[in-house]
Amino acid sequence: MEKPGEMTTLSRVMQKLHEKGLDHELKMSDHGRMQNTEKQKIYNPEELKIIKTYRFEGESDPGDMSVLYLIEDKEGEIGYVLDAYGAYSTHEESGFDEFIQKIPVEDREDQLIFA
Secondary structure: OHHHHHHOHHHHHHHHHEEEEEEEEEOOOOOOEEEEOOOOOOEEEEEEEEEEEEEEEOOOOHHHHHHEEEEEEEEOOOOEEEEOOOHHHOOOOOOOOHHHOOOOOOOOOHHHHHH
16 A cells, blocks of 8 residues: 555546546536536535545646545545636536535545545
8 A cells, every 4th residue: 555645646546546446526517516427416515525635736837736525425435526726726617616615524544545
């Protein structure tokens, strides 16, 4: 198992998620809620929990900054939400920021997620 400090790039974390079968992307639906597009599940904020947040900074371009949220639903299924960071956010959907802020946070160690 890698040490947490070694998971420093977005591509490395995405690779680890894929290896563990945790690469289910969640997106904002037209209804203003989060949706697992593979399983057609739709969630309200209270049905989810942010279990890890990764922030990545580009070498020289502030537009390369991104944030990856690992999110667990009430059934224990883990997925992710990827966004550009700050003013460069790629989520133009109305209510995205408010929705993310309403999700409870439980910061887990990498070893517990990727074990």
